Amino acid sequence: MYEIAIVGAGASGLMLASQLKKHNICLIETNEKIGQKIKVSGGAKCNITNNLVSCDNYLGDKKFVKEVLKNFTNEDLLTFLNKNGVNPKINPKLIKGTYFCKTSAEVIDMFTRLTTHVKKYMNTKVIDVNYVDEVFTIITNKNQIKTKKLVIASGGLSYTTLGASSIGFDIASKFGHNINTLNPALVGFTVQKEQFWFKNLSGLSIMAKVKVENKSFYGSLLFAHKGCSGPIILNSSLYWKKGKMSFDFLPDKKIKKLLIGNALISSRLPLPKRFVQEFLTSIELEDKPCNKLNEQEIKKLEIIHNYEFSPAGNFGYTKAEVTKGGICTDEIDVKSMQSLKQKDLYFLGECLDVTGELGGYNFQFAFSSAISCARNI
Structure with a gap:
């Protein structure tokens, strides 16, 4: 049995895993490799944050967003990246204030190094989750995984070619959460x-x-x-x-x-x-x-x-960069990202009803929500 299981090896899931060095932890990912959405972001140069981040750049509950961003600011993120050998720069020719990396691969390589302690279940699709006697049983297409704490960092419905699915919303609904209307966003x-x-x-x-x-x-x-x-x-x-x-x-x-x-x-x-x-x-x-x-x-x-x-x-979800709508943030503890309806269940990043504008804002929120969770888990 694991202490913590994370569903989704994208930005928020990888950031959380990188912070939990002393825990028995696993990552469950539908793709063959980690960070596949990071890989294609920003034209494969990963638009990782923005110099102008504020809650006004997000669709969602402003107070909730402001509190999460405050826990791990864009400056905190840049310090973390620099410390780990990634040095993004602002490209003024593209979107105002956006930091781009040299390549997306350097971000994925960084998280690969920072998550060597984590057991990774790749090519593994989560089908259902049960909770009995304070233990979550995650039913996948390959096996069953038991864990005391479960973190959903599976993203939204965009990029179905990269394994996007409704599983995060399905799990939230199963445990009594309300899902605000889902729509493609950052799309033509x-x-x-x-x-x-x-x-x-x-x-x-x-x-x-x-x-x-x-x-x-x-x-x-x-x-x-x-x-x-x-x-x-x-x-x-x-x-x-x-x-x-x-x-x-x-x-x-x-x-x-x-x-x-x-x-x-x-x-x-x-x-x-x-x-x-x-x-x-x-x-x-x-x-x-x-x-x-x-x-x-x-x-x-x-x-x-x-x-x-x-x-x-x-143009629909196949062309959309993100999904707007999602799990109602009124039902999430802003300090820890824990469900207010189910103990030891957490939700991070895009599956929440918070969507940022183009230009690194969604990565920033994903990382900030992961740090909030890590500090309180």
């Missing part, structure tokens, strides 16, 4: 008929500003064959519910000041000509010399600063 949007012109621009990216709910993001917008993606869209998907959002395709510029002389509109706007021509077609305006535009046409062109649309939906 599909579009309605009025925005099919986006598809004609597939592969093109521009810098833009987007407003969604009470949030706004500035950065790269990527047009895709299904609709739109890119960092600002992935972040928007976290907050979008139903209804409209809007783009400013020419942030920090005034279109009126650009429409001068006898050059064509598509020549005067500092945007790819392909984009301008598709945009003009979408608003039913000819690409004509600027000095031939009347007031009504100029007003029509000003839509470029506030182009409203309602997404049809999103």
